[in-house]
Amino acid sequence: MSIGSRFPKSDGVAKADGSGLYTDDIALPRMLHAKILRSPHAHARIRKIDVSATEGYPGVVATLVGAELPAKYGVIPWTHDETALAVEKVRFVGDEVACVAAVDERTAEEALKLIKVDYEVLPAVLTPEDALQHPEIKVNEKAKVGNITKHVNLMFGEVEAAIASSAAVVRETYRYAGSTHVPIEPHCAVARMDADGNLTLWSSTQIPHYVQRELSRVLGVPQSKVRVIQPLLGGAFGGKSDPFSLEFCVAKLAMKTGRPVKILFTREEVFYAHRGRHPMTMDVTVALDRDGRISAVDNRILIDGGAYASFGMITAYYAGQLLTGPYRFGTYRFDSYRMYTNKPPCGPKRGHGSVQPRFGFEVALDEAAEKLGIDPVEVRRRNFIGEFVETVNGQKITSNGFLKCLELVERASGWKERHGKLGPGRGLGVAGSMYISGTAYPVYPNEMPQSGVLVKLDRSGRVTIFSGASDIGQGVNTLLCQIAAEELHCDPRDVTVVAADTDLTPVDLGAYSSRVTFMVGNAAREACRKLAEKLQAAGGQSFAEACQRAEAAEGAPLAGTGGYRTQKLGGDYRGGTIGASPAYSFTAHVAEVSVDEETGIWKVARIWAAHDCGKALNPTLVEGQIEGSVYMGAAEAQMEEMVYDQKGLLFGPSLLDYRIPTSLDTPDLESYIVESNDPGGPYGAKEAGEGPLHPAIPAIANAIHDACGIRIRELPFYPQRILKLLRQRDATRAGERAAS
Amino acid sequence: MQKSGLIHLWINGEDHALAVPAQRTLLEALRYDLGLTGSKQGCDKGDCGACTVLAAPRGSTARGEAILACITLAIDAQDLAITTIEGLAGPSGLDPVQRAFADCGALQCGFCQPGMMLSARALLDRTPLPTLPQIQEALSGNLCRCTGYTKIYEAVQVAAGLRAPSQRAPVQSERAAASDSKAQTVTEIVP
Numbered sequence: 001m002s003i004g005s006r007f008p009k010s011d012g013v014a015k016a017d018g019s020g021l022y023t024d025d026i027a028l029p030r031m032l033h034a035k036i037l038r039s040p041h042a043h044a045r046i047r048k049i050d051v052s053a054t055e056g057y058p059g060v061v062a063t064l065v066g067a068e069l070p071a072k073y074g075v076i077p078w079t080h081d082e083t084a085l086a087v088e089k090v091r092f093v094g095d096e097v098a099c100v101a102a103v104d105e106r107t108a109e110e111a112l113k114l115i116k117v118d119y120e121v122l123p124a125v126l127t128p129e130d131a132l133q134h135p136e137i138k139v140n141e142k143a144k145v146g147n148i149t150k151h152v153n154l155m156f157g158e159v160e161a162a163i164a165s166s167a168a169v170v171r172e173t174y175r176y177a178g179s180t181h182v183p184i185e186p187h188c189a190v191a192r193m194d195a196d197g198n199l200t201l202w203s204s205t206q207i208p209h210y211v212q213r214e215l216s217r218v219l220g221v222p223q224s225k226v227r228v229i230q231p232l233l234g235g236a237f238g239g240k241s242d243p244f245s246l247e248f249c250v251a252k253l254a255m256k257t258g259r260p261v262k263i264l265f266t267r268e269e270v271f272y273a274h275r276g277r278h279p280m281t282m283d284v285t286v287a288l289d290r291d292g293r294i295s296a297v298d299n300r301i302l303i304d305g306g307a308y309a310s311f312g313m314i315t316a317y318y319a320g321q322l323l324t325g326p327y328r329f330g331t332y333r334f335d336s337y338r339m340y341t342n343k344p345p346c347g348p349k350r351g352h353g354s355v356q357p358r359f360g361f362e363v364a365l366d367e368a369a370e371k372l373g374i375d376p377v378e379v380r381r382r383n384f385i386g387e388f389v390e391t392v393n394g395q396k397i398t399s400n401g402f403l404k405c406l407e408l409v410e411r412a413s414g415w416k417e418r419h420g421k422l423g424p425g426r427g428l429g430v431a432g433s434m435y436i437s438g439t440a441y442p443v444y445p446n447e448m449p450q451s452g453v454l455v456k457l458d459r460s461g462r463v464t465i466f467s468g469a470s471d472i473g474q475g476v477n478t479l480l481c482q483i484a485a486e487e488l489h490c491d492p493r494d495v496t497v498v499a500a501d502t503d504l505t506p507v508d509l510g511a512y513s514s515r516v517t518f519m520v521g522n523a524a525r526e527a528c529r530k531l532a533e534k535l536q537a538a539g540g541q542s543f544a545e546a547c548q549r550a551e552a553a554e555g556a557p558l559a560g561t562g563g564y565r566t567q568k569l570g571g572d573y574r575g576g577t578i579g580a581s582p583a584y585s586f587t588a589h590v591a592e593v594s595v596d597e598e599t600g601i602w603k604v605a606r607i608w609a610a611h612d613c614g615k616a617l618n619p620t621l622v623e624g625q626i627e628g629s630v631y632m633g634a635a636e637a638q639m640e641e642m643v644y645d646q647k648g649l650l651f652g653p654s655l656l657d658y659r660i661p662t663s664l665d666t667p668d669l670e671s672y673i674v675e676s677n678d679p680g681g682p683y684g685a686k687e688a689g690e691g692p693l694h695p696a697i698p699a700i701a702n703a704i705h706d707a708c709g710i711r712i713r714e715l716p717f718y719p720q721r722i723l724k725l726l727r728q729r730d731a732t733r734a735g736e737r738a739a740s
Numbered sequence: 741m742q743k744s745g746l747i748h749l750w751i752n753g754e755d756h757a758l759a760v761p762a763q764r765t766l767l768e769a770l771r772y773d774l775g776l777t778g779s780k781q782g783c784d785k786g787d788c789g790a791c792t793v794l795a796a797p798r799g800s801t802a803r804g805e806a807i808l809a810c811i812t813l814a815i816d817a818q819d820l821a822i823t824t825i826e827g828l829a830g831p832s833g834l835d836p837v838q839r840a841f842a843d844c845g846a847l848q849c850g851f852c853q854p855g856m857m858l859s860a861r862a863l864l865d866r867t868p869l870p871t872l873p874q875i876q877e878a879l880s881g882n883l884c885r886c887t888g889y890t891k892i893y894e895a896v897q898v899a900a901g902l903r904a905p906s907q908r909a910p911v912q913s914e915r916a917a918a919s920d921s922k923a924q925t926v927t928e929i930v931p
Contacts, residue, residue: 016834401913669888
């Protein structure tokens with residue numbers, strides 16, 4: 001059986017021998033290189049841009065300014081609020097201002113110094129609190145009221161009454177720091193325009209279809225003449241799921257010059273492109289009844305969005321809508337503001353919008369359970385929401401393997417024997433979570449399939465799958481080979497995948513919201529099953545012979561198509577479809593930490609992570625997703641933070657200053673796969689790429705509490721913050737001793 | 741537009757003469773002048789390790805140590821014998837490190853992988869049977885953002901013949917009883 005096997009990645013050899021081509025590996029004849037001039041101010045009006053000095057500079061071929069590309073764009077059709085290059089205003093340090101194309105990169109970079117920009121510096125707002133208090137300083141004109149990208153305030157049931165009658169109530173403020181994706185491949189794009197007006201863009205994007213739409217709109221080129229190709233992609237994590245300025249710049253410069261143009265972002269520029277984790281300040285209330293059941297959850301959330309919306313409208317919803325499992329909530333309210341500020345735009349980083357509230361909630365749940373003397377694993381088990389149920393906010397949960405996840409990490413970590421008993425400075429903590437397997441509707445409303453797959457059979461026995469899906473390293477191309485092998489009974493090594501090329505492949509909406517395995521998998525299975533029927537009817541001694549006989553019977557080439565579209569899902573209220581998914585994944589983690597009480601320096605020794613992915617179509621790939629997620633979550637707890645000075649300048653936009661974990665900083669990771677066999681998923685599968693990140697942060701925070709009795713409520717858990725809490729703890733204990 | 745001078749580089753057992761400006765890095769020469777695009781640029785500052793290549797004194801039979809091509813000038817690499825990822829596989833096919841990385845799922849996006857595998861090769865050349873801490877130490881200059889490193893360690897151990905690839909089986913969850921959870925009446929509080 002191909003499904004469920006540890007089939008090696010279909011692109012494994014091309015990546016192992018260095019032959020696989022990423023976007024920056026593309027070099028076209030006569031290709032130019034372009035660089036982008038960026039704003040030194042957090043907020044300024046542009047009085048004038050003078051590019052005349054670049055004209056005639058040896059090697060410079062063309063320049064580009066914002067007025068040449070004035071159309072606004074954005075991934076969400078309701079919040080088109082950015083331009084490829086600044087028009088009238090810059091909104092953060094690093095915002096794009098002008099672009100130069102030259103014969104090589106260094107020449108383009110030198111020419112940038114010749115551009116004169118006359119700025120009128122404006123007051124900037126750098127925190128969401130300031131953004132609320134100073135509506136007169138307008139960061140982005142798209143905001144209807146002040147600096148609010150989106151405000152959502154929804155209440156399910158009578159929260160206040162439920163809190164009033166609860167046995168244990170915790171109200172605390174939790175602060176989540178901003179962090180960024182850091183794919184090791186910087187963003188890169190290459191464009192070429194032919195004499196017939198056909199534009200081709202190769203880009204390191206995880207959303208070729210949306211990029212095609214936005215390029216067409218902004219450049220005024222018909223969509224049928226825009227081709228977007230995603231070569232091999234060197235990591236994304238949500239950081240390449242917006243249309244980016246470089247894509248518009250290379251396309252426009254290719255049109256202006258008639259020559260191919262490339263832009264490769266420097267590492268510093270990747271930090272400005274950002275779209276990373278939103279900083280959130282959350283006032284969380286968790287109330288439990290006498291039996292430890294969750295009677296009410298209330299969360300007031302202030303979200304720091306940066307200068308542009310990105311997916312921010314959705315972020316304001318996800319911050320609330322995705323919290324309502326794996327536990328049953330009696331009542332629930334969330335009130336979230338996503339604010340514009342003069343900083344690089346935040347967006348969807350792995351676990352979009354829901355990692356932050358999950359941290360606050362899971363720590364508050366621990367605190368509330370402690371008040372009632374209930375074990376942290378037990379309180380989570382007791383509140384399990386069940387299978388095939390509705391959440392408090394009207395989301396339909398299908399399969400749910402959370403109890404098994406909890407049981408596995410409880411046993412593997414030796415929880416019963418070790419929690420609370422590891423001695424000073426060592427502890428265990430637990431947390432759970434839920435995540436979506438795709439969203440119920442595309443970012444632009446339409447009735448067409450969210451994912452389409454075309455499969456062609458050659459008389460040689462070669463199978464070719466055409467899929468618009470983006471393999472961003474998660475391995476969807478490998479899954480497609482496995483699905484073809486499973487349905488057609490062919491060798492998975494005899495399958496070619498043609499992927500993510502808008503001229504050649506049917507539309508898939510992109511690699512975001514953990515939708516790919518579920519939606520592309522269903523579409524591929526349908527396409528293959530249509531062909532399998534024909535092959536079975538044809539008979540034959542070998543696969544190739546079956547293909548030949550079936551083609552003879554058909555009298556035409558053999559091809560099958562499949563499509564996937566979600567049913568109508570979600571609660572019957574405004575925003576009720578946001579966060580509605582055809583299936584939810586579930587995760588439980590136990591983290592073990594050690595804390596040096598003298599210095600505050602702490603370390604995660606190990607994280608046990610169990611994840612319900614429905615069905616592991618390829619256990620090796622699923623484990624890779626779990627381990628990569630846990631690593632990235634632990635990193636946010638340990639060390640990662642986007643820090644700005646009082647003028648909005650990002651500190652150290654490099655990998656020396658913005659530290660990500662090396663092999664020496666990463667805890668031991670133990671991953672366990674749980675299979676709940678979802679009725680809607682392909683072969684029972686659900687997502688695995690984002691859900692397993694969530695519990696890492698609260699599990700670590702809860703483990704630090706077990707180790708030394710402090711509650712850390714602010715990320716990252718810097719040693720100096722731990723030390724401060726330890727000193728407060730000691731002062732409190734000394735006070736209590738004196739009083740007694 | 742800068743003046744170029746002629747240099748000689750010894751890459752994967754071949755001599756290359758090329759004209760480059762003085763500030764051309766070894767990484768740029770490999771990627772853009774010689775078409776050896778398997779060496780990757782992740783930061784161009786020596787922080788990420790994606791550009792790692794192996795370097796030994798010219799004439800040496802060993803492949804040598806891992807160096808960072810993005811902070812080595814092409815001019816300064818003339819006395820070295822360089823091995824890039826394109827030179828790691830031999831006539832009999834992939835190097836055991838490459839094979840193990842592919843078999844163990846040690847790669848996801850694959851971008852850090854050429855550098856990672858060359859660091860692993862350098863380790864195994866000097867320490868054929870490394871301990872886990874030795875592997876972690878040897879790879880600590882190569883950042884990977886996808887894997888959490890776990891399967892990379894596994895691949896290095898597999899390449900060294902220390903273990904077989906992981907085979908932990910998934911666990912089935914039992915069907916749970918339906919709970920009494922249901923959607924609550926919703927109130928939208930519009931500001």
